[in-house]
Amino acid sequence: MLEVFARLSPNPAIHTTQKPWGLNSGAILRTRAVYSIAMIGLCACVFSGLLTFQMSLVQGTGSRAGTLLSFYTVTVVLARWLPGRLVVSSPREITTKLVLMLRLLGIAAMFAVPYHTLFHPTSAVLFGTGYCLAYPVIQEQAVNDSSAIHRHAALTWFIVAYSLGAFGFPAVGGWVLVHAGKSALTALIAVCGM
Template sequence: MRASHAYCLFVGSFLTAAGYGATFLLTEHFRALGGSEIETGITLGGAMLGTVIGVPLVGWFAGRFGAARMAALGALSVCAGYLALASLHTLSPVIGGAGFLIGLGWGIFYLAAPMSLSERVTDRERGFWFTRFGAFLMAGIGASPVAAGALTGSLGLSTAMAFCVVAAACVLAALLLWMFENLSPRPAATTPRPSSDGWVRKLPDIARTKAIYPILMVGLGACVFSGVLTFQTSLVRGTGLQASTFFAAYAITVVVSRFVLAPLVSRANGDRATIVLLSVMILGVVVAFALRYGVLIQIASAILLGLGYGLVYAVIQTQAVNDGPAEQRNAALTWFAIAYFLGVFGFPLLGGWLIVTVGTAGFLGAVLAFAIAEMGLALLRLRVPRPLEASFNEPRQTADSR
């Protein structure tokens, strides 16, 4: 794979990720229609259902059709979901269907895009490329709310028009992802094979390896991530703060840290790095309790979350792939994506209800509980005996200790 070809994947991923980042506008969009955070939760609940269907589609068709082409189709589904939301003039059950399309597309893309990258690189290179890929992904998620806020604020566009712009970006993303598949053919060893079809049956085997820990951890971390970002407008309501400030600080932190600090993280012991980064993430949630004290607190929370979650995600994604034998890697990546989606789209159902019924303090308390639970799993991982994974990790020690 040429580096120049990879940027078709990276830019396409950045634009598709902007589709997820734009979900921060959902609450504002529904409030204009007479709704609340409850409707946001319903929409993202539909998205969670969509991902449950989208992820298996990648397992069934990526080997024959091409993972990057599947990612392109996912981007088009995200586009359709936002166009459906933009067409609304009143609240209706359509919001669940629109969320389903967004989740279906994001689920297909989120598994297929890294899969298309993983099958074109070696074990030694995987951490490097996953870190770069993740930087573009997080940059898209973080920059989208800033751009959307500018569209609805400075330019005075409605949220519906902003959703149309997001939909157009997803169409461009689909073109770039399709180009990547054509420009960078898969190695012969990764052409159509049945190994990705049995991902459900492989779960018991995965559960006997260390890969199960990052799979569970990413679900808990996704609850933290989606809680703070999706409901940022609710968290700052009445404080005089702007949600776009948080997103800008978060996006800049993630991009800079992944390019500047990621090499240091990749050379460090993975388990220990995870503990440190999760501690930083937890501190970011704790700081969020004090948002009423001003913009510096908001920026500090964004930076801490960007450093902690932004860097630990790449670490545990690499662990999920490398901690199992070769025949389990696509299955492990599939379960990693499913766990992520259950958190990122499932938690807003609880989060929206918490904000409406018990307020933002109770909501942040739940977010903090999920962050601490993820730390607990990371600590348990340290206690797992080395022989559990030695048989298939031994050949890759050089790559893992870079």
């Protein structure tokens, strides 16, 4: 469907000289957009890891998986609604670092959940704020760091990287959880977050 939408785009001058998005990989790899594409793939790994394995991560801690999901959902809605415009208009290097730091603090709070249940909703709020604001900022970087002729390819690779992280990480995370335990899984999620 992305290919069909690109062909129906109102700017035919770009599409007459444009190669298919898969063939533009080399051009994308030579731009700073590749960092945004890698970042969103790793962000998706963190997102799917924390949400998919919530029941296993909180088992035996006194916390409930629904707590993180509820707090995360409310936080995402409020964070996109309240500071969303401020984030989009802020300097992108500072904003990116800030939202990624919030996301990392959310992951770090998951390590403390066995010690006190209040770290669980704290993790959800920090992670939800950082993650929901990181996506548009990183996407903007992918667009700005690619030339107009390669923008379609950069955005397509951006979505592919997100999908690979979101839907591919649970298989890797499940294997780590079974063979190494939940501390190793949380550490893997933190490594992806860094």
